[in-house]
Amino acid sequence: MGNNNNKIYAEVAKKAAKEAGKLLLKNFAGPREISYKGRINLVTKMDTESEKLIVNIIRKNFPGHSILAEEGEYENIEGKFRWVIDPLDGTSNYAHGFGFFCVSIALQNPEGQIIAGAVYAPYLNEFYMASKGAGAFLNGKDIKVSEIKSLERSMLATGFPYDIAESRGNIDNFNKFLLKTQAVRRPGAAALDLCSVAAGKFDGFWEMELNPWDTAAGVLIVTEAGGKVTDFDGGKYSIYDNKILVSNGIIHNEMQEMLNE
Secondary structure: OHHHHHHHHHHHHHHHHHHHHHHHHHOOOOOOOEEEOOOOOEEEHHHHHHHHHHHHHHHHHOOOOEEEEOOOOOOOOOOOOEEEEEEEEOHHHHHOOOOOOEEEEEEEOOOOOEEEEEEEEOOOOEEEEEEOOOOEEEOOEEOOOOOOOOHHHOEEEOOOOOOOOOOOHHHHHHHHHHHHOOEEEOOOOHHHHHHHHHOOOOOEEEEEOOOHHHHHHHHHHHHHOOOEEEOOOOOEOOOOOOEEEEEOOOOHHHHHHHHOO
């Protein structure tokens, strides 16, 4: 029964992500209204419009569920089902007309497990979806992580926080991996980076200072695709943790060692 319910939740996540993605894409080519939450942490009008649309769909279907989202403050009650929403991951990319952005929606059960997730990148026409125990999919087709066996043959991804000048730790990690791998990319949308590991496009991903809405859906998608997700020390990862390490599982120990050098 649990799996069936998870699929129902995933279908609602899919509907909300698709609708929000359509909205973002429709407004992508037009003028973009930009404001700032901090010195360089920007937010567009479409972040808030997308979130409003998603929250409306979820509340219509599950009025008793709790919501944790990037832009707004909602009733967020422990011990309830909780939707974790990033209405526009890759805001800087979106604001500059660069198409690597997405909508990310996940559902956490009362025990804290992520049981459904959807990530939609409308410009790339990529829709990722998973429900716990039922595999991961890209545009309806099964996906699996890569089988790359060594760090030197791998292509990795990472990202940097807005306050990179004050948080230089990941620059050192970036430089280390750059010298030991085939390539390191920094596309600018963590949810999509995670999904790219799930689909075997990247072999690994690490980042620091992310928020729950950046990783919630992507973590489920990558684990359902056979990937491994931990903190930097190899311990169990929570979406509320500060550091995340993701891989195809094969190169995980090598990545972990380098992060802890």
